[in-house]
Amino acid sequence: MLRVENVTKIFNRGSVNEMKALDNISLYLEEGEFVTVIGGNGAGKSTLLNCIAGVYEIDAGRITLGGIDITYAPEYKRSMYIGRVFQNPLDGTAFDMTIEENLAIAYAKGKPRGLRPGITRAEAALFREKLALLGLGLEDRMKEKAGRLSGGQRQALTLLMATITKPFLLLLDEHTAALDPVTAKKVLELTDRIVKEQKLSTIMVTHNMKAALDYGTRTIMMHEGRIIMDLDSRQKKEATVEWLIEQFSRRSGTDFDNDRMLLG
Amino acid sequence: MTTLVPLLSTLLDSLELGLIYAIMALGVFISFRTLNMPDLTVDGSFTLGAAISAVMVFNHGRPFSGLALAFLSGCIAGVCTALLVTKMKIQPLLSGILMMLALYSINIKVMGGKPNIPLLNKTVMFSFLEGASPGKYARYLFLLLILVIVIIVLFLFLKTKLGFALRATGDNDKMVRALGVNTDNMIIIGLALSNGLVAFSGAIIAQYQSFADVSMGIGMVVIGLASVIIGEVLFGTRTLLRRLSAVSLGSVTYRLIVAVSLWLGMPPTDLKLVSAVIVAIALSMTAAKDKFASLITRRANTVGKEGE
Numbered sequence: 017m018l019r020v021e022n023v024t025k026i027f028n029r030g031s032v033n034e035m036k037a038l039d040n041i042s043l044y045l046e047e048g049e050f051v052t053v054i055g056g057n058g059a060g061k062s063t064l065l066n067c068i069a070g071v072y073e074i075d076a077g078r079i080t081l082g083g084i085d086i087t088y089a090p091e092y093k094r095s096m097y098i099g100r101v102f103q104n105p106l107d108g109t110a111f112d113m114t115i116e117e118n119l120a121i122a123y124a125k126g127k128p129r130g131l132r133p134g135i136t137r138a139e140a141a142l143f144r145e146k147l148a149l150l151g152l153g154l155e156d157r158m159k160e161k162a163g164r165l166s167g168g169q170r171q172a173l174t175l176l177m178a179t180i181t182k183p184f185l186l187l188l189d190e191h192t193a194a195l196d197p198v199t200a201k202k203v204l205e206l207t208d209r210i211v212k213e214q215k216l217s218t219i220m221v222t223h224n225m226k227a228a229l230d231y232g233t234r235t236i237m238m239h240e241g242r243i244i245m246d247l248d249s250r251q252k253k254e255a256t257v258e259w260l261i262e263q264f265s266r267r268s269g270t271d272f273d274n275d276r277m278l279l280g
Numbered sequence: 281m282t283t284l285v286p287l288l289s290t291l292l293d294s295l296e297l298g299l300i301y302a303i304m305a306l307g308v309f310i311s312f313r314t315l316n317m318p319d320l321t322v323d324g325s326f327t328l329g330a331a332i333s334a335v336m337v338f339n340h341g342r343p344f345s346g347l348a349l350a351f352l353s354g355c356i357a358g359v360c361t362a363l364l365v366t367k368m369k370i371q372p373l374l375s376g377i378l379m380m381l382a383l384y385s386i387n388i389k390v391m392g393g394k395p396n397i398p399l400l401n402k403t404v405m406f407s408f409l410e411g412a413s414p415g416k417y418a419r420y421l422f423l424l425l426i427l428v429i430v431i432i433v434l435f436l437f438l439k440t441k442l443g444f445a446l447r448a449t450g451d452n453d454k455m456v457r458a459l460g461v462n463t464d465n466m467i468i469i470g471l472a473l474s475n476g477l478v479a480f481s482g483a484i485i486a487q488y489q490s491f492a493d494v495s496m497g498i499g500m501v502v503i504g505l506a507s508v509i510i511g512e513v514l515f516g517t518r519t520l521l522r523r524l525s526a527v528s529l530g531s532v533t534y535r536l537i538v539a540v541s542l543w544l545g546m547p548p549t550d551l552k553l554v555s556a557v558i559v560a561i562a563l564s565m566t567a568a569k570d571k572f573a574s575l576i577t578r579r580a581n582t583v584g585k586e587g588e
Contacts, residue, residue, distance in 0.1 A: 069458070095460040102454070110451035113444070121444050125460040129441040177459070 017217050018045040018068070018185055023077030025060075025067055025241075037063040038074070039241035045185075050211050050218045052228040054260070055238035061221040062103075064238070065187045068219075070094040082184050096126045099178030099216075101171060101191040108174030111163030115154060115173065118162050119143045122177035146176055150206065168199035172206055179210055186211065188220040192227075200224075204231060225257045239268040287543050292420075294539040298532030299423040300484045301503065303430050305511070305531040306524065307354075307477030308504030314438070315470040316450035317365070320376030320501050322478050324383025325357040327497035329479025331390040334397040334492035343405040347483045354479025357383060358471035365471075366464035376501075387494050396493040404487035426484070430477070431524050437473075438520060446470050478504075499552045506555050507531035509562035534558075 025038040037060045045051060053061050066072050068079060070091035079087050086094050102108055109118050120135045120143070135143075140158070147155040150172050154165075165173065171191055178186060188207065192200035208231050211218050222228050228235050235252055237245035237260070244267040247255060304326060311319035329350035336346030357379060364375035391397050412418035437443050448456045449466040456463055478500070486492040511530020517523045537558075538551060546554070 090462075092457045092460055092462045095458050098458075100458045102458075107452065107454050110448040110455060112451050113447060117444055118448075120441070121448050121456070121461075122459050124441050124444070129445050129461070131437070131440045131442055134439050134441050134444045 017047045017049075017082060018043070019078075019080045020044070020064070020068065021078045021080075023064075023067060023079065024075050025063055025072060026075050029075070037241050038067065040077070041242060043236070043243065045217055045219070047217055048215045049234055050216075050232040051220070051234045051236060052232040053219060053221045053236050053238060054223070054225055054228045058240075059238040060241040061238050062189055063241075065100075065189050065219065065221060068094075068185075069098055069100055069187055097184040099183035099186045101174045101178050101186075101188050103190040103193050105167040105170040105174070105194055108177070109162040109165070109170055112161060114159050115147070115162055115165075116140060116143050116158040118173065119146075119177060119180065122180050125181045146180060150176060166199075168195050168203055171195065171203050175203070175207060175210060179214060179216065182214055182216070184217065186216045186218040188218065190221050190223060193223055207231070225260050229255055229257065229260070237264060237267075239264075239270075244268055287539075290539045290543060291536060294535035295532060296420055296423055296488070297485075298535035299420075299427050299528075300481055300488060301507065301535065302427050302481075302528035302531035303484070304478045304481035304500065305504045305507035305527050306430060306434060307474045307481065308501060309508050309524070309527045310434075310470055310474040310477070312505060312508060314447050314450050315467060315474075317372045317467070317471075318376070318501070318505070319358075319361060319471060319474060320373060321357055321361045321379040321383070321471070321475055322376075322501040322504060323497040323499070324380040324387065325354045325475040325478045325497075326482035326485075326500045327387045327492075327494060328357055328383055328390065329354050329482030330486035330492040330496055331387045331397070331494075332479070333483030333486045334399055335390060335392070337399050337402050337404055337487060338397050341403055343403060343407075343487055346487070347405065347480060350483030351476045351480040354482075355472040355476040357479070358473070358475030359468055361475070362464075362468040362471040366467050384494065391492065391494065395495075396491060399487065399490040399492075402490070404490065405484070406487065423484075427528060430480075431521075431528060434477075435521050435524055442469070499555060502552070502555050502559050503534065506558045506562070507534050509559065510534055513562070 020041060020043040023038055023041050024036065027033075027035045027037055039060075041060070041064065043064075053064070055061050063072065067074050070086070070089060070093075074087065077087075078085065081094070081097055110121070113121075116135055120139060123139060123143075143158065144155045147158065152169055152172055154169065154173065162170065162173065175191070191207070192203050195203060204227055207220070210216070218232070220232065229252055232252070233249045235247045235255075236243050245263060304322070308319075308322060311317055311322075332350045332353055333343070333346040336342045336349060361375050361379040364370045364378060365372050368375075370378070388395060406419055406422070409418040409422060438447060445456060445461045446466050446469060449461070449463050449470070453463045456466070482497065485496070507530040508527050509530070510533050511526040511528065512523065514533060515522070515526035515529050517526065541551075541554065542548060
């Protein structure tokens with residue numbers, strides 16, 4: 017489904033700040049796989065997602081999605097097939113537009129955006145129905161501006177926007193990191209439900225090791241732009257956070273120095 | 281009483297001017313608010329519209345074709361600026377300045393190498409109103425009708441699927457790209473529409489005041505910004521239709537402020553200074569509010585400490 021082959025990404029090439037964010041990395045995703053990605057700061061987790069999404073152009077390698085080579089496709093074109101939720105809740109919605117207008121922009125993905133009415137009655141009914149499934153009462157606030165929503169509500173809305181037209185691939189870049197623990201858990205559960213219901217192929221980056229083990233069908237650990245561990249569904253069930261930390265130190269050859277990863 | 285009569289007639293004149301300049305303000309609204317990209321092309325595209333309109337009246341006797349052609353040429357000017365921004369990656373402000381400068385020469389070329397064109401005793405868009413039944417209010421109603429049509433068309437456009445994508449581009453371009461929209465195209469469409477409206481407004485002004493002048497667009501962007509800000513503060517921003525109406529009313533309010541200032545004896549050459557000050561004050565409101573709130577909090581905090 018998704019094939020990331022020998023991809024290398026170097027930032028600030030040729031300057032003193034040159035940094036190899038991705039180092040000849042390869043990752044193959046089967047249809048319907050839900051991969052959680054963990055690793056310390058600067059491991060290249062977000063860079064990997066951004067390279068797949070087309071935010072950054074890669075320096076070497078190849079990326080194909082559903083058999084189509086997207087290595088040099090512009091970001092907006094890849095977005096036709098990829099749904100995304102960002103770490104910053106502000107990044108996912110247009111704050112000065114209403115909830116239903118935001119959904120309408122997402123729902124028009126892949127269709128021509130002409131001079132037809134922005135929201136038809138049928139679409140409004142569909143949005144109401146989908147919003148109700150979030151269980152946040154947003155279906156009664158459709159004409160309110162998205163800027164009035166809390167961080168958790170926004171991430172739930174963004175998640176709905178990313179999946180309202182079924183994407184080939186869903187990319188979640190630490191989408192619960194900016195939320196308080198209770199809200200984060202709710203959004204994670206919602207994510208899990210949507211991914212399972214639609215059988216979405218998903219990559220979720222997280223700092224939360226427990227969440228990485230609790231959710232998904234596969235977990236990979238990254239360090240210095242490489243994948244240093246790849247657990248399948250069975251191995252995930254047996255793994256504990258303590259064991260993961262131990263594995264991290266052994267495989268990366270560094271001490272575990274990131275407090276944020278231990279939390280939760 | 282003797283001084284009030286000229287005031288009243290000036291106020292009526294400025295009402296008409298306000299209605300015409302409102303179309304320009306709506307153009308500025310699209311770049312400044314909808315795209316979140318202040319566009320200085322406006323100074324040039326306003327004059328471009330006036331120049332084309334004047335030439336069409338003077339040489340061809342076609343006032344209404346002049347308006348249409350002015351709108352189209354304004355669109356082209358906007359596209360040029362947008363291409364500098366999106367394809368050449370030149371900062372929006374600088375792109376606008378470059379276009380504005382280029383348009384100065386182009387406008388003189390359009391006017392046949394002359395810095396101005398007088399249109400006295402020519403058939404303009406208002407000529408057919410002579411002898412109309414509501415007398416001197418005919419022109420006023422005609423201008424109001426044009427503005428209302430512009431507002432409605434603009435409102436309907438911003439409520440289409442394309443309009444949604446355009447508005448979201450100014451709000452959050454990252455999100456819009458993630459939803460499969462080419463933001464470059466949205467900026468091109470937005471700046472084209474914006475400058476088209478500005479040129480359309482310039483075209484009407486030229487026929488209204490019976491001349492076009494190469495320097496008539498100077499400071500136009502600031503007047504547009506002032507109208508947008510005054511309108512939003514005084515008349516609200518809650519819904520899109522209200523906001524578009526507010527911007528138009530802002531333009532009328534601006535003209536009334538100008539008329540009263542002149543009546544009070546302010547030299548006309550001070551107008552641009554006043555406009556600049558109004559916009560500077562309006563734009564610094566947010567910072568001033570924050571500062572004020574911070575001072576209050578600090579004060580409360582200090583008073584609390586003293587009580588311990």
